[in-house]
Amino acid sequence: MKSKYVILASALLISVATFAQKDQIKSAEKALKSGDAQGALTILKDAENMVVNAKDVEQAQYYFVKGNAYLDLANKKVEEGKNLSLAAETYKKLIDVEKASGKVKYSTQAAASITEIKGKLINAAIADSQATKHADGAKKLYDAYLLDKKDTINLYYAASTAVNAQDFDLALPMYEELKKLNYSGKGTSFTAVNKISGNEDGFNNGKERDLAVKLGTHEKPKTEAIPSKRGEIYKNLALILVQKGRSEDAKKAIADARKANPEDSSLILTEANLYLESKDYETYKKLVGEALQKDPNNADLVFNLGVISANAKNTADAEKYYLKAIEINPNYANAYLNLAALKLEAEKPIIDEMNKLGTSAKDMKRYDVLKAQREGVFKGVIPFLKKANELDPKNEDVAKTLLGVYKALEMTAEAKALKATMN
Template sequence: MKSRYVVMASALFLSVAGFAQKNEIKAAEKALKSGSAAEAITILTGAESLSASAPDAERAQFLFVKGNAYLDLANKNVEADKNLSLAAQAYQQLLEVEKTSGKQKYSVQAATSITDIKNKLINAAIEDTKKEKNAEGAKKLYEAYMLEKKDTINLYYAASTYVNAKDYDTALKLYEELKKLNYSGKATYYYAINKVSGQNDFFNNVADRDRLVKMGTHEKPTMEKVPSKRGEIYKNIALIYVQQGKSDEAKKAVSDARKANPDDTSLILSEANLYLESKDMETYKKLIAEALEKNPNDVDLIFNLGVVSANAKNYAEAEKFYKRVMELDPKYINAYINFAAMKLEDEKVIIDEMNKLGTSTSDMKKYDVLKKKREDLFKSIIPYLQKAVELDPKNTDVTKTLLNVYSALEMTAEYKALKAKM
């Protein structure tokens, strides 16, 4: 008899607890409908312990109201970032509960809300990056990815944004995750002009776009092929290792990148640069030769070889590459600008030597020699600066440099003619 009483009391306790939770949920729903989401959350927080042991149907309802309350606060800009995240957590728990129970009463609405939250996070991240709040933007993009992992592009953008935030450790972690997922990013995007809004609307597939074009709501269908991002991912992994001073890891990463993207000459340059920094000139020259063999007349490649060589203070090699670009493409303005800038590096050395001299007869003779050397240097770069100005008359930096050269050489007529064009 005593044992039976205990069982009955226990059953009574469970029914009372369940009844209490139902009341709490109803009270929270009432508060939410009246516009007091904060009150609804307070009520639900008090019933949280009861919710853990509640039947699946009640647990799902509890989580649905909880998610709605947090989302309502976020929509009212009350700690929006925090409450969006809490709303998403509640909805995801709801989906899990109903998936386990096999009864999906709230799942469709919860999934719709999750999509809404994901879009809000992405839009907020875009606004953050516009304000150069890259760390905050990257976090939101990663949260958007965690809400819907099939949208791996959000993971890719999160990694890139962490790089912009200079949080290289987190960026590396996300890039490695993309690598494991074998993420490509290669895709075809479909667009058509909306006749009402005039906007170029995006479509997930060609069938949806063509259907609306046929219906007459859209016109001027176009498509955009997006190339694979694998090479960039591998390259960024290598560059982060370089930033962290991990040369061996960087070399392995870029080597892996080249195996995955054998036709990407930019990866050859990245690898060449790594060996250049480690003073392994033999491997560096071998890689440069390989790059040129693949694309002997690629002006962008040859220009970049000039940049790499100039950065390594290998000026003779850089000069050779820049002049080769000018031969292949006489309108490649950056080759003229970089060549002139590289040559002007020598002026600093000449000026430093001149400033060390005294007023003795021997020093004055040395001064005259250095002055002549400086004048010859200026004369040698005039044709390149003139060509750059001719190609881009609105480039004020180049124009000012040429004016300074004219002034130093006392080329008054040329100075006045150029000044008049500004």
């Protein structure tokens, strides 16, 4: 007899709890409608422990109101990033509950809100980056990726933004995930200029873009190939691993990448740069040679060979590579600058010898010879410095070096003209 009373009492307690929970959800809805989103969340927090045992319909309603409250706070710019993520997380719980129960009431609206949140997260991330809050932007882009893992470009941008923030602990797992996904980002972009806004709009495919042009809303259609980002991804992953003292992991990451993508020549460069960072110049030269076989007109590669040769005090090879880089790309400013710097190194031994000379007739005669040699060095670098200055007029070091050469050669008119451009 006593056991029946116990069962009856338990049933009564559950019933009371259910009614209390319903009332709390209604109160939270009322608070939200009156504009008090924070108050709504406070009310719902009291019902948090009971929601697990509630009916599916009530659970869905609870998550719906809670998600709306978080979104309302985000829309009011109250901890925007955090509340957008919490809203999306809550809506996903709602969708899971209704999917399991088979009763759909709020899921359609929740899914639309998730799409809205994704867009808001991306826009907020862009604003963060423009305000140089790169770490905040990276986290928001990663949250946008978690909302829609098919849109892997958001993961790529999250990792890149984390690197801009110099937050390598944040960037590393993102790059590791990109590697796991074998993400490349290679594709084609279809754009056209919006006649009203004047902005260049993107389209999902050429058909959509061409239709917009045909309808007269857009003009100047453009189709561009988007190159693979795989090389950049593995390069950044490797460099982060190197910085963390994990150089063997970095080498393995590149080796794995090259096995998975044998046709991606950018990965050879990434591996070469890894060995360059670790000052293994022989392996670097071997890999660069391999890359040059695939891409013989890559001016950057040739230029880097010049840098390595110069560091190894192999002046003849360095000059050869710098000239080759200029031959491939006549507007390669750094090649002209490095070539000038290389040639100016010949001045030091001349100056050292001049400083040791005395005032005897023999020494004075030798001084004149050395002075002529020095002038020859200066005259030889003028064309390269002038070209470097022409290509990179904002580079003060180039202008100052050229000015110094003009003064040493007593080229007063040229020095005066150059100085006028520097002021």
